[in-house]
Amino acid sequence: MPEAPATAEPAALRMLDAAEALIRRHGPAKATVVDVARALGMSHGNVYRHFPSKAALREAVVARWLHAVVEPLEPIVTGPEEAPARLARYIRTLAGLKRQKVLGDPELFAAYHLLAEEHRDAVAAHVATLRQHVATILRQGQAAGDWRVPDPDATAQLLLEATMRFHHPHLVREQAADETAPARLEALLALLVKGLGPA
Amino acid sequence: MPEAPATAEPAALRMLDAAEALIRRHGPAKATVVDVARALGMSHGNVYRHFPSKAALREAVVARWLHAVVEPLEPIVTGPEEAPARLARYIRTLAGLKRQKVLGDPELFAAYHLLAEEHRDAVAAHVATLRQHVATILRQGQAAGDWRVPDPDATAQLLLEATMRFHHPHLVREQAADETAPARLEALLALLVKGLGPA
Numbered sequence: 075m076p077e078a079p080a081t082a083e084p085a086a087l088r089m090l091d092a093a094e095a096l097i098r099r100h101g102p103a104k105a106t107v108v109d110v111a112r113a114l115g116m117s118h119g120n121v122y123r124h125f126p127s128k129a130a131l132r133e134a135v136v137a138r139w140l141h142a143v144v145e146p147l148e149p150i151v152t153g154p155e156e157a158p159a160r161l162a163r164y165i166r167t168l169a170g171l172k173r174q175k176v177l178g179d180p181e182l183f184a185a186y187h188l189l190a191e192e193h194r195d196a197v198a199a200h201v202a203t204l205r206q207h208v209a210t211i212l213r214q215g216q217a218a219g220d221w222r223v224p225d226p227d228a229t230a231q232l233l234l235e236a237t238m239r240f241h242h243p244h245l246v247r248e249q250a251a252d253e254t255a256p257a258r259l260e261a262l263l264a265l266l267v268k269g270l271g272p273a
Numbered sequence: 274m275p276e277a278p279a280t281a282e283p284a285a286l287r288m289l290d291a292a293e294a295l296i297r298r299h300g301p302a303k304a305t306v307v308d309v310a311r312a313l314g315m316s317h318g319n320v321y322r323h324f325p326s327k328a329a330l331r332e333a334v335v336a337r338w339l340h341a342v343v344e345p346l347e348p349i350v351t352g353p354e355e356a357p358a359r360l361a362r363y364i365r366t367l368a369g370l371k372r373q374k375v376l377g378d379p380e381l382f383a384a385y386h387l388l389a390e391e392h393r394d395a396v397a398a399h400v401a402t403l404r405q406h407v408a409t410i411l412r413q414g415q416a417a418g419d420w421r422v423p424d425p426d427a428t429a430q431l432l433l434e435a436t437m438r439f440h441h442p443h444l445v446r447e448q449a450a451d452e453t454a455p456a457r458l459e460a461l462l463a464l465l466v467k468g469l470g471p472a
Binding site: 228229231232235236237238239242244245258261262265266267268269270 | 427428430431434435436437438441443444457460461464465466467468469
């Protein structure tokens with residue numbers, strides 16, 4: 075499953091916008107085909123043509139929400155810095171984006187979190203995208219002689235797990251008032267990069 | 274606050290045993306002074322002499338429960354292996370003990386988890402003990418020339434956070450069926466130890 079409907083038609087995007095507005099205003103229960111059709115003043119059939127079920131609509135809403143985290147990360151993967159710096163920047167930016175999502179608007183986050191619990195496939199696709207990004211940076215660093223990583227995909231998972239404290243929604247929320255977190259993440263990133271290399 | 278009533282009188286220990294039996298049979302609500310007194314056929318005053326409030330009793334129960342994780346770890350801190358091997362063994366054993374606690378008897382774990390949420394001080398003391406242990410191993414490794422760690426306490430926190438995926442109750446439960454976790458933890462420990470050293 076693609077992480078976001080990048081090529082979705084304008085009509086589908088308007089429906090997702092309407093669903094998001096409903097969630098923002100009334101909570102996750104309101105993200106239904108019927109409510110979206112009513113909000114846009116159109117027939118249910120019209121919505122069903124793009125989203126064949128309530129579950130499909132909600133899954134697309136979750137996928138788009140998760141994609142908002144992924145989008146700002148993409149330029150880092152292909153950026154000009156050397157791989158070790160890019161690896162650290164990627165995870166640092168991921169942590170910042172997640173922190174903003176979780177703590178910036180806790181009610182909206184809670185609503186989306188409930189939806190995400192219903193659609194673990196969308197979450198798994200999101201995590202897979204993050205892992206692919208990190209693995210890509212690891213391969214680039216390997217080609218440049220920064221480190222030797224026999225299994226970039228496994229090591230990507232390991233690096234994301236090692237930094238989970240700083241980007242896993244539950245842990246971010248659990249320690250919301252933790253102001254030393256950014257400095258600790260920097261120390262951890264330095265340790266992990268040192269652990270990876272030299273080749 | 275000490276993590277466990279190591280020097281507690283036998284009477285207090287019997288009361289804690291009774292509280293644990295009540296929790297096991299009836300859930301966390303039953304860990305009260307009145308229930309413990311009834312279970313042991315003694316007066317409330319007798320229990321209050323050792324635990325001046327319901328909160329004090331419950332906190333002692335939580336502390337003892339957490340101490341059951343710490344106890345098997347203590348010999349590792351002072352063990353004969355070199356510090357890098359001891360560091361890995363410590364975290365590996367911690368992960369195994371937590372996994373056993375969380376997944377071995379999920380209902381009992383849920384009951385204690387609720388109690389622990391009420392007594393964050395006991396949890397903080399527990400985490401501080403783990404951190405002290407890891408810092409002690411780091412200092413020993415530093416003295417032996419295994420690595421150079423300017424701030425062992427901060428690095429201990431960092432190592433426990435980096436491996437949190439494998440010993441944080443919420444994360445252990447979230448991925449209970451994850452059979453590759455032990456192998457991934459080994460890879461992560463190798464990477465962290467490499468990142469720490471050489472001096």
